[in-house]
Amino acid sequence: MQLQEVNNKSFIDAFHQLPYSIYKNDSNWTPPLRISIEEIFDPSKNHSLKDGDACRWLLIDDGKVIGRIAAFWVPTYAYSFDQKTGGVGFFECIDNQEAANKLFDTAILWLKEHGMEACDGPINIGENFVNWGLLADGFMKQGYGMPYNPKYYRLLFENYGFKIYYKQYSYHLNITSPDLPGRFWKIAEWRFKRPGYTFKKFRVKNKQRFIKDFLEIYEKAWISHDNYKKIDGKDISDMIEQSKMLLDEDFIWFVYYKGKPISFFMMVPDFNQLFRYCGNGKLNIVKGLKLMILKAMRVITRCRVLVMGVVPEFQNLGIESAIFYKLRKVLLKKNWYKEMELGWVGDFNPKMISLFESVGGKKAKTHMTYRYLFDRTKEFNMASLSKY
Numbered sequence: 001m002q003l004q005e006v007n008n009k010s011f012i013d014a015f016h017q018l019p020y021s022i023y024k025n026d027s028n029w030t031p032p033l034r035i036s037i038e039e040i041f042d043p044s045k046n047h048s049l050k051d052g053d054a055c056r057w058l059l060i061d062d063g064k065v066i067g068r069i070a071a072f073w074v075p076t077y078a079y080s081f082d083q084k085t086g087g088v089g090f091f092e093c094i095d096n097q098e099a100a101n102k103l104f105d106t107a108i109l110w111l112k113e114h115g116m117e118a119c120d121g122p123i124n125i126g127e128n129f130v131n132w133g134l135l136a137d138g139f140m141k142q143g144y145g146m147p148y149n150p151k152y153y154r155l156l157f158e159n160y161g162f163k164i165y166y167k168q169y170s171y172h173l174n175i176t177s178p179d180l181p182g183r184f185w186k187i188a189e190w191r192f193k194r195p196g197y198t199f200k201k202f203r204v205k206n207k208q209r210f211i212k213d214f215l216e217i218y219e220k221a222w223i224s225h226d227n228y229k230k231i232d233g234k235d236i237s238d239m240i241e242q243s244k245m246l247l248d249e250d251f252i253w254f255v256y257y258k259g260k261p262i263s264f265f266m267m268v269p270d271f272n273q274l275f276r277y278c279g280n281g282k283l284n285i286v287k288g289l290k291l292m293i294l295k296a297m298r299v300i301t302r303c304r305v306l307v308m309g310v311v312p313e314f315q316n317l318g319i320e321s322a323i324f325y326k327l328r329k330v331l332l333k334k335n336w337y338k339e340m341e342l343g344w345v346g347d348f349n350p351k352m353i354s355l356f357e358s359v360g361g362k363k364a365k366t367h368m369t370y371r372y373l374f375d376r377t378k379e380f381n382m383a384s385l386s387k388y
Contacts, residue, residue: 001066001099003106006056012038014058014065018092020280022150030142030272034282037090040125041070047232048074048126053114056090057106059099067093067100071107072125073114076231081118083373086111088121089131092149093156100156108374118373120165121157122147126235129306133168133344133367140364143304143341144271146170147367154368162370166383169353170343171361175331181360188325191318198259199326202252202266204240211236213254213261221309250330251303255310255319263310265323269295270302270341298336305342308352320355348383 006015016034023029039045041054052074059067073086088107093100111119124131130145134153142148192199202210211233218231240247248269255263274291310319331337342361345352373380 001059001061001102003102004058004060006058006068011058015056015068018058018065018068022092022094026150028139028141029148030276031278031280033275033278034280040131045238046126047234047238048076051075052078052125054125055110057103059093059103061099066096067091067103069093069103069107070125071110071119073111073116074125078116083117083375083378084115085118085120085371086114086116087123087125088119089123089125091122091153093153095150095152095156097156097159101160104160104372108372112374117375118371120369120371121162123369127231127239129344133369136167136366136368138170138365142272143170143302144268144275145304145306146341146343146365157368157370160372161376162372163380164382165369165371167347168344168367168369169347169356169363170341170365170367171345171356172364173340173342173356173359173361174338175328175340176338177360181358185325185328187318188321192322192325196258197319197322198256199323200254200256202249202254204247204249207237207240210252210254211240214264217254217261217264217309217311220311250334251327253323253326255323257314261311262314263308263319263323265308265327266306267303267327267340268306269300269337270304271300273300273302301337302339302341303331303337305340315351320352321359324355324359346383 004011006012016037019029019031041049041056043049049072052072054070054072056068056070058065059069068090069088070090071086071088073084078084078086088104088111091103093103108119122132122134131147133147134157135147135149136154139148139151214236215231215233248267251267251269253265254261255265274294277290277294278287308320308323327340331340341364342356342359343365344367345356347353371380
C-alpha cells in the first residue's frame with residue numbers, strides 16, 4: 001500500500017472517484033457536487049484556510065485507490081482548546097483496518113509537523129453545519145450537508161484510538177402529522193406576538209446587513225461553547241453568493257428586540273433531492289438548468305435546519321419557539337414540504353434537545369465527532385456539559 005499526496009488533476013479526479021466504488025450498492029448515499037468539495041480546499045474560496053493549511057492523500061494498493069483522507073488546521077479552530085487541535089476529514093476507505101491506520105498515521109504526522117497536539121474528525125475545513133461528524137445510527141437517505149458513511153467506519157476510527165468528543169443528534173419532524181403538540185404552538189404564538197419583538201426575513205440584496213447581525217448574534221450565543229470558533233464574515237458572504245440560486249429566503253429569519261439583533265434561524269431545502277440527478281457530481285450549464293427545473297417542479301419535499309442561535313440574555317424566554325411558530329406558518333403555505341430535519345444538536349446542548357422534542361421532533365440520526373490526543377497519557381475529556 002502506497003500513499004500519494006493529491007497534488008494534480010489526475011489525483012484530484014481519483015479523490016472524487018473513490019466514493020463511487022465505496023457506495024456503489026448503497027442507495028442512501030448522494031454524490032456531492034464536486035465543485036463544492038474543491039472550493040473547501042481552495043484558499044481563494046475558503047477563507048478559513050487563509051492563515052491555515054490543508055493536505056490530502058490517496059492510498060493506493062496494486063494500482064487501485066482504496067482510501068483517502070484530508071488533514072487541516074486553521075487558527076480559529078486550533079487555538080480554541082487546551083491543546084492545539086487540527087482536523088481530519090473527507091475520509092473514505094475500504095473495510096480494512098491496516099489501510100485506515102496508514103491514512104490516520106499520515107494525517108496525524110502532518111498535523112504534528114504543523115504544531116498540532118490533537119485532531120478532531122471527521123470534520124470540515126470551515127463551518128460545522130456541513131460535512132461534520134461520523135454517522136453512527138440512522139442509516140437512511142442522506143440529507144444535505146449531513147455526512148453519510150458505511151457502518152464499519154466507526155470501528156476504523158475507534159480501533160485506531162479516536163474517542164467520542166461529543167455526539168450529534170438529528171431530529172425529524174413530520175410537518176403533516178396531526179399529532180404535533182397543540183399546546184406548544186399556542187404558547188409559541190403568544191410569545192411570537194409579544195410587543196418589542198420584530199421578525200425579519202433574510203434578503204440576499206441586503207445580505208451585508210444581515211451578515212453583520214448574524215456575526216453579532218453568533219459570537220454572543222456561542223463564545224462560551226467548547227466547540228466555538230470565530231467565523232469570517234467573508235466566508236458567509238461567499239457561501240450565500242455560491243448558493244443563492246438554491247436558497248429559499250423564506251427559510252432564513254432574524255429576530256430583533258427594540259431594533260437589536262437577538263436571534264437568527266437558517267433552514268435550507270434538502271438539495272440532495274436534486275443532486276441525486278447530477279450523476280457524477282459534476283455540474284455544467286445543462287445540469288444546472290435541469291436542477292432549476294426540478295426545483296420549480298417541487299421535487300424537494302424535505303428541509304433541514306442548519307443553524308439557530310439566541311443571545312444569552314434572551315435565552316429561556318421562548319424566542320426559539322416563536323421562530324418555529326413563524327416557520328410552521330411558512331411551511332403550511334409551501335405544502336410540498338413534508339418533513340423538517342432539525343440538526344444537528346450536540347449532546348452538550350440539552351436546552352436545544354428539549355426544544356426539538358417539544359415541537360414534536362423524533363431522534364432519527366446520531367453522528368459522532370471524535371478526538372485523538374497525540375499525547376496518549378493526557379487525560380481525555382468529552383465536550384463540557386457545564387457550560388450549557
